[in-house]
Amino acid sequence: MRVLVVEDEVFMAEALREGLRHEAIAADVAFDGDEALERVGVNDYDVIVLDRDIPGTHGDDVCAAVTRDHPGTRVLMLTAATRLRDKVDGFTLGADDYLTKPFALEELVVRLRALARRPSAAIPPLLECADLRLDPYRREAYRDGRRLRLARKQFAVLELLMRADGGVVSAETLLEKVWDENADPFTSAPRVTVSTLRRVLGEPDPVVTVPGVGYRLAGTRGRA
Structure with a gap:
């Protein structure tokens, strides 16, 4: 946000x-x-x-x-x-x-x-994608029923990816929405945060890197 x-x-x-x-x-x-x-x-x-x-x-x-x-x-x-x-x-x-x-x-x-949670187009209070479930209000995230212990930036990145509903989210968008105007445009913070998020989410990796574009969530369900 x-x-x-x-x-x-x-x-x-x-x-x-x-x-x-x-x-x-x-x-x-x-x-x-x-x-x-x-x-x-x-x-x-x-x-x-x-x-x-x-x-x-x-x-x-x-x-x-x-x-x-x-x-x-x-x-x-x-x-x-x-x-x-x-x-x-x-x-x-x-x-x-x-x-x-x-x-x-x-x-x-x-x-x-x-x-x-009240943008122009209505969205459900709970976000779900494959075996991922995220509650923005309670700040809780789960994968296949397992509670995920996410740092604040990790949670914010995951929320953006889930709101994109399978669409690609660019590193620039992550930087704009999760960090702020004082962030160095050349910082590796989004890439590092996505990397640490992947480790918390576990296997199979649900975050897909789209070379030269950004990241999206895979729609294939799998156990973590």
């Missing part, structure tokens, strides 16, 4: 970014509305965590623009206001969820993962 945090309080924005990265959620930061719109126009975000009261383009206008131009991107509004009218206005603009400050990082992470 890739998230854009739009927050003008530098300490809070950086704390959120580091906290989300610790949960294997790739997070970028924008400190005003103009920067947010610029980043959304360049990068493919799954969710935008949007402070409503930000400098530059107002948060309401950012929300309306994202809803109009990027319908597949979810918006979670942040605000210090607790009035029902403010929340109603946010949802009217197209926000998918609302969180009032102060909040716990754990609650934000849960809400983000819930939003990521």
Whole structure:
């Protein structure tokens, strides 16, 4: 999952970014509305965590623009206001969820993962491919009934491959969705993570390398 945090309080924005990265959620930061719109126009975000009261383009206008131009991107509004009218206005603009400050990082992470399970095209809460089963909400993965002990990045890579439903996922997409904009484009991190994921998944290897393109999951069932 890739998230854009739009927050003008530098300490809070950086704390959120580091906290989300610790949960294997790739997070970028924008400190005003103009920067947010610029980043959304360049990068493919799954969710935008949007402070409503930000400098530059107002948060309401950012929300309306994202809803109009990027319908597949979810918006979670942040605000210090607790009035029902403010929340109603946010949802009217197209926000998918609302969180009032102060909040716990754990609650934000849960809400983000819930939003990521609600893309434009409906998908099942449980992902299945051959003998692999993954529950994004509970952060659990199984192969042929055996619980897999996956590191955060391994889980995120496997989730992307399973969501692709047999399609090829490029190393660039892995880097974009699992890491963030600060990742070195020439890093071997995706290749290394796929390699360690393969060891955890066991034999027969369900991850197919498509030379020069990326990776996909094989559809042949086999015992691990």
